[in-house]
Amino acid sequence: MSCEGEEFQVFIPxxxxxxxxxxxxxxxxxxxxxxxxxxxxxFSVDGEPxxxxxxxxxxxxxxxxxxxxxxxxxxxxxxxxxxxxxxxxSLGSDKSHVxxxxxxxxxxxxxxxxxxxxxxxxxxxxxxxxxxxxxxASRDAIxxxxxxxxxxxxxxxxxLVVFEEEGVGVTR
Amino acid sequence: MGKRITRILIANRGEIAVRIIRTAKKMGIRTMGIYxxxxxxxxxxxxxxxxxxxxxxELSDTYLNIPKIIEVARERSCDAIHPGYGFLAENPAxxxxxxxxxxxxxxxxxxxxxVMGNKIEARSWAKKSGVPITEGLTGKKSILLKAGEKIxxxxxxxxxxxxxxxxxxxxxDTHEMEEALEATARQxxxxxxxxxxxxxxxxxxxxxxEIQILGxxxxxxxxxxxxxxxxxxxxxxxxxxxxxxxLTPEIRARMGEAAVRIGKEIGYTSAGTVEFLVDKDLRFYFxxxxxxxxxxxxxxxxxxxxxxxxxxxxxxxxxxLRLKQEELRQEGHAIxxxxxxxxxxxxxxxxxxWMTLYCEPQGNHIRIDTGVTPGTEIKSAFDPMISKLIVWxxxxxxxxxxxxxxxxxxxxHGIRTNISYLKKLIIGTPFxxxxxxxxxxxxxxxxxxAEIRQExxxxxxxxxxxxxxxxxxxxxxxxxxPGQKA
Numbered sequence: 287m288s289c290e291g292e293e294f295q296v297f298i299p300x301x302x303x304x305x306x307x308x309x310x311x312x313x314x315x316x317x318x319x320x321x322x323x324x325x326x327x328x329f330s331v332d333g334e335p336x337x338x339x340x341x342x343x344x345x346x347x348x349x350x351x352x353x354x355x356x357x358x359x360x361x362x363x364x365x366x367x368x369x370x371x372x373x374x375x376s377l378g379s380d381k382s383h384v385x386x387x388x389x390x391x392x393x394x395x396x397x398x399x400x401x402x403x404x405x406x407x408x409x410x411x412x413x414x415x416x417x418x419x420x421x422x423a424s425r426d427a428i429x430x431x432x433x434x435x436x437x438x439x440x441x442x443x444x445x446l447v448v449f450e451e452e453g454v455g456v457t458r
Numbered sequence: 459m460g461k462r463i464t465r466i467l468i469a470n471r472g473e474i475a476v477r478i479i480r481t482a483k484k485m486g487i488r489t490m491g492i493y494x495x496x497x498x499x500x501x502x503x504x505x506x507x508x509x510x511x512x513x514x515x516e517l518s519d520t521y522l523n524i525p526k527i528i529e530v531a532r533e534r535s536c537d538a539i540h541p542g543y544g545f546l547a548e549n550p551a552x553x554x555x556x557x558x559x560x561x562x563x564x565x566x567x568x569x570x571x572x573v574m575g576n577k578i579e580a581r582s583w584a585k586k587s588g589v590p591i592t593e594g595l596t597g598k599k600s601i602l603l604k605a606g607e608k609i610x611x612x613x614x615x616x617x618x619x620x621x622x623x624x625x626x627x628x629x630x631d632t633h634e635m636e637e638a639l640e641a642t643a644r645q646x647x648x649x650x651x652x653x654x655x656x657x658x659x660x661x662x663x664x665x666x667x668e669i670q671i672l673g674x675x676x677x678x679x680x681x682x683x684x685x686x687x688x689x690x691x692x693x694x695x696x697x698x699x700x701x702x703x704x705l706t707p708e709i710r711a712r713m714g715e716a717a718v719r720i721g722k723e724i725g726y727t728s729a730g731t732v733e734f735l736v737d738k739d740l741r742f743y744f745x746x747x748x749x750x751x752x753x754x755x756x757x758x759x760x761x762x763x764x765x766x767x768x769x770x771x772x773x774x775x776x777x778x779l780r781l782k783q784e785e786l787r788q789e790g791h792a793i794x795x796x797x798x799x800x801x802x803x804x805x806x807x808x809x810x811x812w813m814t815l816y817c818e819p820q821g822n823h824i825r826i827d828t829g830v831t832p833g834t835e836i837k838s839a840f841d842p843m844i845s846k847l848i849v850w851x852x853x854x855x856x857x858x859x860x861x862x863x864x865x866x867x868x869x870x871h872g873i874r875t876n877i878s879y880l881k882k883l884i885i886g887t888p889f890x891x892x893x894x895x896x897x898x899x900x901x902x903x904x905x906x907x908a909e910i911r912q913e914x915x916x917x918x919x920x921x922x923x924x925x926x927x928x929x930x931x932x933x934x935x936x937x938x939x940p941g942q943k944a
Binding site: 287289292294296298301306308310311313315317319322325326327329331336337338339340341342343344348349350351352353354355356357359361414 | 812814815817865866867868869871872877878881910913914917919920921922923924925926927928929930931
C-alpha cells in the first residue's frame, strides 16, 4: 500500500468481523471498527479513537481525510476493475514466491504449473472479509508450483504460487 | 404599508439565497428563486417554492438584469424582493425600479443607499452626525499630490465611488504619489465609472470593527452591537466574531450610539452595518456603511438570538421594531469562518471544480450557511466562497476550540480549500491573545503554511493505512454495525 507515494508493507495476520490485527512495516497494531457512514469511518487503533473521511475522484484515485488534511492512498493488491501494474513485492513475496497477504479462502485459481504469465496477470483470488483480493503476477514468469486448491483456507504468508527462476523459459 | 408580504422574489444565489429562503419559510412566506442556466442544479433553486431561469451565464443577463427580475416578480405576483448581498443589493436604480413597479424592496430606501454608496457623501453625513472620521479629502490631482505631506504618510488612495477594497493603494512617501494617483484613477474609472480619487490617512495596524443596526419606517433605530472583522486577506474578511475581544464596554456603547446616530440622520430603514476602523488607542473612525445584509451577520444572530432577515422583512411590512435597545444583550461568543475554494499553500490560488466529497461537521452550536450540496461544482464564474461555518460557545476560547474541531471534521475533497489554514489560525497564539489587525494575514501566512505542512507530515501514516484498509475491506453489503442501521 502507499500513502502520498510512500510505500508500506502491510500484513493482516488475523481478522474478525469488526477487528483487524495488522503488521505495518514490522510493527503490530490492533484496529477495531466503531461506526461507518457512507463516506466516513470511526475506528480505534490500540484503543485510540479516529475519524476519517473517504473519497474517490473521477480517475478512481482514492483519498483519506483526517483532521482537515487529505492524503492520496493506493492499494496494490486490490484491483477492482482492471489488472494494472501490480506489485507482489509489496505483498511480502520475493521475486519467485507469491504468498498470501491476508488470511482467507481461495475462490478462484487461474493458473497451473507450466503456464506462462505476464506481469499483472491474475493468478488467484482470495476472499477475506467478504472482499475479493486479486493476487497478480509481479513479473513475467512461468509457473513452477501452485500450492493451494480451490476453496482452501489460507493463513497470512501461506505460500500460494512459485515461479521459475527469473529468466528461465520466459520468452517475449 | 402594513400589508403582509406573501411572496418574496430572491434576487440572489448561493448561501445567502438559501439563508433568506429559510427565514421566509419559517414565516410562512412563499419564495420565488431566479437563476442562470449554469445554476440549474443549485440548492437555492431546489429550495425555493418556485424558481425561474432568467438567462444563460452572463451576470448582466441574469443576477444583474434589473428589467428581467422586475418582470418575473410582476408576472409571478411577488410583493417583495430581497436582494441579499452583492449583485443588486446596493444599486439605487434597482430600488427605484422596485418602487416604480409597486414591489417592496427589502432594504433601505434609495436615498440612504445613494448617500452611503458614495464615500465622500457618506463621510460628510458621518461628520454631520458627530461621528469621528479619519482625515481625508478629494479634489484635483495637484491638491492630492500635496495632501500626503499635510496629512502625514502613509495615506490610502481609493476610488471615491468604490467599495470592497478594489483598487485601493497605500502610499508610503511623496515620490510614489504621482504614479499611485494615476493608477488609482485609472482603476476607479474602470471599476466604478468614476475616476475621482479619495485620499485619507492610513492607520497602521488598525482593527476593523462594525456595528449592526436596524431602522424601521417609523424613525426608530437600534444597534445589535459589534462584529470584529480584523482578520482579512486582500481586504476580504475571512474570520468575524462577536463580541469584539478588543472593545471595552464604554467604547462599545459609544460606537453603538455613533452608528445609531448615523442611521437616524439618514433615515435608515432596514438592516445595515456601520464600519469603523479602530486604532491601537481604541479611537474609532467611520469607514463606510453597508446598506444591506452582510456576509457575517450570523455571528450577531448567534449572540443576540435575533433573526436579522426576519427583522428586515417585518420592517419592510411596516411594523415598528419589536426590540428595545435596553433589552438587547450579547450572550456568549460567536465566530464565523469563511470557507473558500482556494489553496493557501499556493498563494491562495482559486480552486474551482467538482467536489468529490462534501461532508459537514455536526454538533450543538455549529451552524453552516451554504448554497452547495455534495457532488456540486464550485463554479469559477462566481465568488469562491463555499460556505460559512459559524460556532457559538460561552467564551471566546471555547468558541475557538469548537471552531478548530468543527473545521477538522469539515471534509471537502476534490478541490483545495482554506480549511487547514483557518484551523491553524483559529487556535494560534496571535488569535487567542487577540494580537491581530487587518495585517494579520500578510504577517502570518508563511508561518501558518509551514505549520500546516508540519502537521500534515506528523499525522501517523499507519492510522491512514489502517483506516483505508478497513474501508476497502468492508464490502458495501456488510456495512452494519451494532446499534447502527445498514
